[in-house]
Amino acid sequence: MERLWRVPSGCAVFGILNQDGRRISGETVIRAMAVMHERSNGLGGGFAAYGIYPEYSELYAFHVLYDDPHRRPDLETYLKERFVIEKAEIIPTRKTRAIPAYPLFIRYFLRLRGTEGDEEDEVVRVVMDINAHFPGAYVISSGKNMGIFKGVGYPEDIGELFRLDEYEGYCWIAHGRFPTNTAGWWGGAHPFGLLSFSVVHNGEISSYGINRRYLQNFGYCCTLQTDTEVIAYLVDLLVRRHGVPVEWLGAILAAPFWEQIDAMEEPKKSLYRALRITYGGALLNGPFSIIVGFPGGMFGLVDRIKLRPMVAAWKREVFYLASEEAAVREVEPSPERVVELRAGEVVVGRVGEKVIHGQKLALSRV
Template identity: 50%
Template structure:
């Protein structure tokens, strides 16, 4: 055993910085899946976590509340709950509220008070006129603002999920135990993501587990964002405040800013987070070179430095992305209408033994699965050979080389 330790940990490091396990599955035809398979997939990657955090996001789980924001909130004290509920009654119409169902689970202890509220902004509060006649807040803007107020101003209260017809479930423990604790085997969703945490630079607490969420955007992440300070400062200029004490939070907020508020397509957002190297940009043909240069100049503070692999999801879409030099693993798989993303191939084959194909996601190239459209971006070099008709439709003949083409991105913008 000592000899094995010398090979696997030659410098006697007390942490494993390459760990964390991520998993995602989407039925692009909209079919619902039980959370049981996702729990099993995360259990397969048990050793990627150390029991200090796990969580899941599920989409399509509240069909009885399709137009209400589902606020999942954790409270450290009853006083925090009472203060939060007074604020919610002032800001929102509360259609329903209840404790989030849980069950006694070995390995899960010291859980906070967990509650969910289905709310709609009061019209006069959600769209207040501005003194200078500027464009008023949208309901989404208002919800984001109220979430930030709760998370930064009410001691002991944390909103950890705030989208419509979706929810985040997370806490301290192994991922499979968290899934059992939250009774996720009883939920049905068309899109699931999961995370097993191995914290390296931050403390383990219930709010710091993944996924991180704002509105219906969720992020699960394996890696370390060394640009966190720069990213955080940029986001604070736009009213996003990081209160969960972990670098992954900036990815969720940055995605919401770029897609919802700035109107960028997710394929362009991927090129902001994992931008091509300057030496590659210099070799691009015009006007691609000008477009990438502009992205780096305008959004340079949202470049995600450091090793990472992420699965980003929102209603109708799942995206996988790795850092541009492939320092963290991410594998994709597909069968029929199903798209899988995972840190390893093993959990994909566990839950889908007859998966039709698997492939390694290329650094800086997003995998995008879209509801009713299938796989619209495969996340690989465009010279790769594929048999999938939808991929041929997007990238032309098999084996054709198309490097850094942004025509589709500019059209989308």
């Protein structure tokens, strides 16, 4: 029966960003995902929301999934050694017929006690340590003023379970379907996140083994049993640690083929060659379309052959990304512009800025 669920063209992804910073109800995103119900299969769904914790905006918001609730005392002892826990609570849920049983979800609002190095690097080390050495406990969200809510079920049912209609955020990304090549489980559903980056993904990363070994060189540990996890860590490595502009990620994660680079004119040719050589281990192979949320923005990317669909749309200050145009039109019947992303193309939106459409590399920004 499993093969009946594994439709390779599946996965629903959706993102919405209000570029004037005003917050949008989670009910809007749930409706958009429900339109793409047939792309899901009930084995995974989830949402990432930005701007939902304004009263704790300066604190790290850890969402922790406890497959084994008995691990909670040990983990909280560990957290108290490294953070001041300003608040800890069970993430509110409501009873649903579709999801009668689920793991324990606790959220912690944390202030780092102090570190000799970079604060965000220390938080990443804590997340890696917990997910690798506390069996039965997983940090699924660790950013500021944002959170990830996910599990086994259709996305609209996950939204109902976590009462996401009661949340408001300036940016949301969402996913329907299960983790690629892995049995559906609560920690393996999308989105995947690290600090304030979050990722949803339609497709399959066939270069997972190479990408995973590459990331290990920089201290990242992949423990969540799915290929999409490497995308979240690669974005953190490239954007936060190496300072690569978001607009350049298509030239690295979905780099052109060598023959395409060789056909370019200088100085573009030398630039693309340098990026391909420097970040060869970050190249993602396989069919994919990706939406990434980050503080103050959202971007979409499709693979270099365009084997998975992605549409971008705009209506005044609101920027949309989706697997299907129907999802956009469910919540915005009259978008001003709708485009299909081209192979390897990046489209970016930020709060307070106009959307940048297309992958453009400026030598002055190298």
